[in-house]
Amino acid sequence: MDKLLIAGGRRLEGEIAISGAKNAALPILCAALLAAEPLVLLNVPQLNDIGTMLKLLAQMGVKVKREGATVILDARELDNPLAPYELVKTMRAAVLVLGPLVARMGHAKVSLPGGCAIGARPVDQHIKGLQAMGAEVHVEHGYIDAKCVKLKGARLFTDMVTVTGTENLMMAACLATGETVIENAAREPEVVDLANCLNAMGAQISGAGTDVIRIRGVDKLHGATYRIMPDRIETGTYLCAAAVTGGSVRLTGTSASYLDIVVDKLMDAGCEITTERDAIALTAPARLKAVSLRTAPYPAFPTDMQAQFMALNCVADGTAMIRETIFENRYMHAVELIRLGADIKIDGNTAVVTGMPKLQGASVMATDLRASASLVIAGLVAEGETLVDRIYHLDRGYERLEEKLGALGASVKRVN
Ligand code: EPZ
Secondary structure: OOEEEEEOOOOOEEEEEOOEOHHHHHHHHHHHHHEOOOEEEEOOOOOHHHHHHHHHHHHOOOEEEEEOOEEEEEOOOOOOOEEOHHHHOOOHHHHHHHHHHHHHHOEEEEEOOOOEOOEOOOOHHHHHHHHHOOOEEEEEOOEEEEEOOOOEOOEEEOOOOOHHHHHHHHHHHOOOEOEEEEEOOOOOHHHHHHHHHHHHOOOEEEOEOEOEEEEEOOOOEOOEEEEOOEOHHHHHHHHHHHHHOOOEEEEEOOOHHHOHHHHHHHHHOOOEEEEEOOEEEEEOOOOOEOOOEEEOOOOOEOHHHHHHHHHHHHOOEOEEEEEOOOOOOOOHHHHHHHHOOOEEEEEOOEEEEEOOOOOEOOEEEOOOHHHHHHHHHHHHHOEOEEEEEOOHHHHHHOOOHHHHHHHOOOEEEEEO
């Protein structure tokens, strides 16, 4: 099993390019199922999760061609509406084939994703919405079996803000008869990116980015060429890495426009940030100031940046209060950070982090994607060597991480 060996204490300096957004690419790959013509996608990140999704789509009959960051998908002939447990258990986002398959093929058999390290992560809202649109859904033997000859537009209201729930229902509604309204919709930029791609394919979606999305059903969608948006969480992760090392970096192929609150928090911590049309630069102070935060749906502080900011607060001056309101178990990184000498007290969904002047390198274990990013960030600033185990979690969501960190002057080696 691969590990990352990090020698701490080096300032990050220089410039790297940010990749396409994993959480925009995953639903957009599934959107290909809705059309019988090729969908050409640009700026697709080269990540394990993307590879898994392409394997799943190919099993369904989608012709997949990949040249670097360009992916061409042709769903002209679909012959298998099954998303098997073996694939779905490794990547929960596979549930995103559910809506498109029911809309295009009238049938979907998708393994229940099951829980993951950060929480139970049910998909009841996805199912409830499809039922409201006329699908007959049975959940048995660990599979969601959904059937409907033709979905009908409906007024949907999700009980909580759900990103992939909104995305699944928005895709299903594209081919339904009549209009669908999704209330309490997720406003994340990745939802907007999906809506923009669907509209380029001939869908009629308005309101994406607000909490009410209207979709007027059409008979069919056509092919398109679409460029995936930059990954705002990868961007935020590298900004945090530069901040903790007292560094100065410039990230290209990205934008601060989807990271307002993260940029504000980094400035509160004492960083200087300049933004350009498709780049963002950060210069860190000698010592950061602690920053408190509370995660919530977009445009509030993103839960996917919580672990990275916990690492930042471990070496900042002062005490920070962190509140995680989205997932019930998203503090797995805390006990590993404590092994590096951090002072963190967890009480329910609140973490109190008291900054230490130094952390000491140690062996630690990654538990989920963003937790592993926080351990790498802490390792960059810890004294001595840090060995991060189970980094397959990292490979799911960060393209060429050690190469990009190395280009910024970090000493990070992949060992096994
Ligand atoms: C998406 O997950 C992202 N994944 C997650 O990123 C991200 O953390 C999350 O949104 C929140 O922003 C992708 O986009 C592929 P939710 P998703 O449905 O859609 C509850 C990463 O690190 N809920 O918005 O699965 C759920 O349990 C990953 O890249 C229900 O109860 O999250 C959670 O508490 C991690 N029933 C809350 O809602 C449902 O039917 C928000 O979950 C759906 C969700």
